[in-house]
Amino acid sequence: MNEHRVYKALTIAGSDSGGGAGIQADLKTFQELGAYGMSAITAITVQNTLGVQGVYPLPAEASAEQIHAVGTDIGVDALKTGMLFSAEIIRLVAEQIRAFGWEKVVVDPVMIAKGGAELLQMEAIQALKEELLPLAMVVTPNIPEAEALADMKIRTMEDRREAARRIHQSGPKMIVIKGGHDEEGGSSQVLDLFYDGSSFTELIGKRVKTTHTHGTGCTFSAAITAGLAKGISPSQAILDAKAFIQAAIEDELGIGHGHGPTNHWAYRRRNGMLV
Ligand SMILES: Nc1ncnc2c1ncn2[C@@H]1O[C@H](COP(=O)(O)OP(=O)(O)O)[C@@H](O)[C@H]1O
Ligand SMILES: Cc1ncc(COP(=O)(O)O)c(N)n1
Numbered sequence: 371m372n373e374h375r376v377y378k379a380l381t382i383a384g385s386d387s388g389g390g391a392g393i394q395a396d397l398k399t400f401q402e403l404g405a406y407g408m409s410a411i412t413a414i415t416v417q418n419t420l421g422v423q424g425v426y427p428l429p430a431e432a433s434a435e436q437i438h439a440v441g442t443d444i445g446v447d448a449l450k451t452g453m454l455f456s457a458e459i460i461r462l463v464a465e466q467i468r469a470f471g472w473e474k475v476v477v478d479p480v481m482i483a484k485g486g487a488e489l490l491q492m493e494a495i496q497a498l499k500e501e502l503l504p505l506a507m508v509v510t511p512n513i514p515e516a517e518a519l520a521d522m523k524i525r526t527m528e529d530r531r532e533a534a535r536r537i538h539q540s541g542p543k544m545i546v547i548k549g550g551h552d553e554e555g556g557s558s559q560v561l562d563l564f565y566d567g568s569s570f571t572e573l574i575g576k577r578v579k580t581t582h583t584h585g586t587g588c589t590f591s592a593a594i595t596a597g598l599a600k601g602i603s604p605s606q607a608i609l610d611a612k613a614f615i616q617a618a619i620e621d622e623l624g625i626g627h628g629h630g631p632t633n634h635w636a637y638r639r640r641n642g643m644l645v
Contacts, residue, residue: 379405383452390631391585396592398634403596410436419626422487434462448474448598457497464501477506478591504541534565582630
């Protein structure tokens with residue numbers, strides 16, 4: 371890696387006024403991991419730790435124009451998508467990614483917030499599969515999202531592997547099916563399944579007993595994106611992102627009255643870069 375280069379990462383996602391998920395989580399994560407963060411906002415959510423109280427999508431052109439503006443001037447080493455809300459936004463975002471020929475693309479297929487609010491219209495799932503997944507280097511569904519993308523129920527580990535194979539057929543090079551939602555049997559572990567198109571790797575972490583997991587998926591995918599922007603290999607970027615999110619969940623901030631955000635500076639503090 372060239373020490374003097376500025377690594378540039380773009381997030382295309384929704385704004386979370388509470389600062390724990392969405393654009394805010396992504397920019398904090400980029401900054402923590404040494405990438406210059408940029409954003410193209412798709413929607414404004416009215417949100418705090420108690421839930422989503424409002425969703426105001428921007429006109430689809432606004433997303434496309436923000437991407438065009440940063441792409442033509444500043445440049446993008448890697449990007450991620452989060453909340454995209456509508457099929458129209460997905461189409462215009464995909465069009466921009468294709469036009470610039472960007473390859474380091476992480477798609478976090480955000481569908482429903484932990485509190486149940488719809489962050490992607492149901493009829494947009496098909497557009498996500500057809501337009502965006504073929505452009506993705508890495509896609510990071512949680513279990514319900516993987517079920518929607520693979521069109522099957524996931525109960526066992528073999529189901530998860532089958533879902534990964536099916537999602538792979540939609541075009542992404544690599545898939546991580548996150549296990550935060552897999553709380554069967556009160557396991558002390560949380561397992562993310564990584565599929566690179568030929569083999570499976572299980573990423574295992576200690577399951578933290580906490581309600582402060584707002585924005586975990588956003589933060590994890592942003593950490594992968596920062597790694598890719600810095601020129602780290604996808605498999606290593608995924609391992610580093612797992613360590614980043616594990617620290618962020620373990621060292622909870624305990625703010626707000628509901629499902630609080632993760633601690634974005636925990637990883638840097640643990641690595642001795644922050645006192
Ligand atoms: N309670 C927990 N303890 C440790 N890691 C967790 C916990 N909940 C989620 N994670 C991790 O956070 C990341 C995001 O997972 P998940 O919560 O499934 O995604 P999403 O936020 O998209 O629903 C994954 O790496 C997952 O393993
Ligand atoms: C703007 C925005 N984007 C994404 C999420 C998903 O976050 P979570 O990890 O809590 O499901 C969210 N709640 N808000």
